[in-house]
Amino acid sequence: MQLSDAAVPMAVALAAYAATVGMTGHADRAGGVVTLSIVGTTDLHGAAFDRHGNGGLALLGGYVANLRAARAADGGAVLLIDAGDTYQGGIESNLSEGALVVDAYNALGYTAAAIGNHEFDFGPVDVAGRRVSPLADPRGALEAIAARARFPVLAANLVDEATERPVDWPNVTPSALVDAAGVRVGLIGVMTIDALQKTLAVNTRGLRVTPLAPAIAAEASALRAAGARVVVVAAHAGGRCRQFDNPSDLSSCDDASEIFQVARALRPGLVDAIVAGHAHAGVAHVVNGIAITESFSHGRAFGRIDLAFDRGRGAVTAARVFAPRSLCATENPRTRGCDPSVDAGPFVPARYEGRPVAPDAAVAGAMAPALEAVRHLRETPLGAVADTPLGRAAGGGSPLGNLFADALRASVPGADVALVNGSARGGLRADLPAGPLTFGLLYDAFPFDNQVVRLQMTGAELGRVLGTALELGRPGTLGISGIRVRVTCAEGAPQLDLRRATGAPVAAVEPLIVVTTEMLAFGRLFAPVAPPGGFALPASAPVVREVVADWITRRGGRLAEAQFRDAGGSWTSERRAACGP
Numbered sequence: 140m141q142l143s144d145a146a147v148p149m150a151v152a153l154a155a156y157a158a159t160v161g162m163t164g165h166a167d168r169a170g171g172v173v174t175l176s177i178v179g180t181t182d183l184h185g186a187a188f189d190r191h192g193n194g195g196l197a198l199l200g201g202y203v204a205n206l207r208a209a210r211a212a213d214g215g216a217v218l219l220i221d222a223g224d225t226y227q228g229g230i231e232s233n234l235s236e237g238a239l240v241v242d243a244y245n246a247l248g249y250t251a252a253a254i255g256n257h258e259f260d261f262g263p264v265d266v267a268g269r270r271v272s273p274l275a276d277p278r279g280a281l282e283a284i285a286a287r288a289r290f291p292v293l294a295a296n297l298v299d300e301a302t303e304r305p306v307d308w309p310n311v312t313p314s315a316l317v318d319a320a321g322v323r324v325g326l327i328g329v330m331t332i333d334a335l336q337k338t339l340a341v342n343t344r345g346l347r348v349t350p351l352a353p354a355i356a357a358e359a360s361a362l363r364a365a366g367a368r369v370v371v372v373a374a375h376a377g378g379r380c381r382q383f384d385n386p387s388d389l390s391s392c393d394d395a396s397e398i399f400q401v402a403r404a405l406r407p408g409l410v411d412a413i414v415a416g417h418a419h420a421g422v423a424h425v426v427n428g429i430a431i432t433e434s435f436s437h438g439r440a441f442g443r444i445d446l447a448f449d450r451g452r453g454a455v456t457a458a459r460v461f462a463p464r465s466l467c468a469t470e471n472p473r474t475r476g477c478d479p480s481v482d483a484g485p486f487v488p489a490r491y492e493g494r495p496v497a498p499d500a501a502v503a504g505a506m507a508p509a510l511e512a513v514r515h516l517r518e519t520p521l522g523a524v525a526d527t528p529l530g531r532a533a534g535g536g537s538p539l540g541n542l543f544a545d546a547l548r549a550s551v552p553g554a555d556v557a558l559v560n561g562s563a564r565g566g567l568r569a570d571l572p573a574g575p576l577t578f579g580l581l582y583d584a585f586p587f588d589n590q591v592v593r594l595q596m597t598g599a600e601l602g603r604v605l606g607t608a609l610e611l612g613r614p615g616t617l618g619i620s621g622i623r624v625r626v627t628c629a630e631g632a633p634q635l636d637l638r639r640a641t642g643a644p645v646a647a648v649e650p651l652i653v654v655t656t657e658m659l660a661f662g663r664l665f666a667p668v669a670p671p672g673g674f675a676l677p678a679s680a681p682v683v684r685e686v687v688a689d690w691i692t693r694r695g696g697r698l699a700e701a702q703f704r705d706a707g708g709s710w711t712s713e714r715r716a717a718c719g720p
């Protein structure tokens with residue numbers, strides 16, 4: 140979707156704010172109207188750097204600097220708010236466990252940020268790309284990010300089950316009260332109700348998420364009582380709209396979206412603005428008198444809401460919602476868009492708030508130390524050389540998936556079978572190229588902190604798992620070790636013949652130890668045999684990537700794709716047309 144810089148003016152009368160008149164502090168009593176510009180970002184997912192001159196945190200810094208200059212000139216202020224899912228995704232951010240991004244956010248001068256579901260993905264703190272201890276705090280990396288931030292990290296509806304209260308971590312708080320141009324502004328952070336179902340379960344044990352609207356209402360009421368004249372919510376929960384020309388027109392929006400339901404559940408006048416996220420979509424609308432902005436994902440845009448605050452009345456009297464603004468180094472002067480596939484040139488240097496936009500060198504400089512540490516880590520040799528590329532899919536199978544499966548099976552004493560997601564979602568993300576293998580190349584192939592899962596099942600249950608893979612059309616994407624699977628057709632239905640590498644058949648009642656990844660074990664593939672609540676996963680279970688790295692280093696020598704086509708396991712098909720492809 141092409142983004143534009145077209146401002147969407149909207150004077151939203153907020154009569155409910157009249158109740159706050161007379162409750163203002165000394166700084167608010169001076170007459171006149173002041174503009175508070177709220178800049179909203181969300182779902183960066185570690186995309187800290189520009190792509191072909193567009194996006195990136197240094198360029199965002201240039202836009203924010205221009206807006207801050209405009210507000211400084213008229214006596215207003217800028218609040219820079221992030222709605223979560225900030226750190227996990229980009230390789231550089233992942234390998235620094237978010238340090239690279241939080242350092243950039245510090246340099247950008249963020250006012251606050253919410254916690255998203257993917258903030259939990261890093262698990263314990265790593266050193267040199269490895270977990271410090273199998274028994275380390277599974278939220279250690281998240282807590283380290285929060286402690287490193289020079290802005291409050293907000294989580295009002297994330298509850299510690301042991302205390303039944305919001306989590307109490309360094310620099311993590313349900314809400315915060317800040318001063319902006321002499322106006323007391325309350326900030327609240329919440330996350331989507333199913334946040335903990337959208338991350339690694341082992342990292343969120345002992346936590347639960349409470350309904351968003353009651354958590355917001357409680358914090359907003361407390362903030363108002365403490366002197367807040369404006370309340371802004373950073374919500375890792377979102378909506379989805381296609382048109383941004385009229386903020387009152389919700390006809391292009393998913394009207395049942397989570398953030399719209401939350402806004403409608405709040406008492407009018409309690410909250411002034413919401414910076415939304417999670418949906419990776421756009422919103423620039425007003426719902427129940429609340430201005431909402433959501434700015435897509437991966438650092439390609441930002442949202443903006445201007446609140447007019449009347450110092451004499453002690454209230455917000457109007458809001459102006461802007462369409463999500465593309466982060467362009469150069470732009471089409473007519474549309475102010477920066478995608479050349481959509482906007483025909485000629486392109487000119489981008490301008491914002493009447494000034495040319497220049498990337499902020501201080502932001503780039505802030506990322507440099509973490510980036511250098513990542514570079515050294517990526518170059519760490521694994522002690523083996525690939526004579527040929529090792530692909531995720533080749534000849535109907537997954538040689539790289541088979542390599543991973545061999546490594547996982549070798550890591551569990553007595554294991555009979557290992558299954559790995561070769562190329563589907565949550566599986567291998569890149570092939571291993573020919574040449575010396577490094578930690579960085581392995582990380583590119585599998586950037587997840589999935590843990591190794593050891594399961595006990597029968598031959599019949601394993602057959603049900605593999606039958607599910609067949610139904611889902613995924614047999615060619617699986618990495619297999621320890622078993623050969625042959626698919627034939629009988630009476631119009633596919634039949635699976637399971638045999639060990641020796642050729643011995645796997646009996647239906649035969650007990651097996653099956654090794655797989657956390658993502659597969661808790662997904663659709665193993666659902667037919669999973670107990671209620673899913674399989675048990677000890678916190679001390681090893682990390683898949685570490686197991687594979689150690690296996691490659693121990694094996695050493697030279698690797699080639701042919702070695703992993705069917706050496707430890709394979710999947711072949713002799714199905715006739717009546718059974719389908």
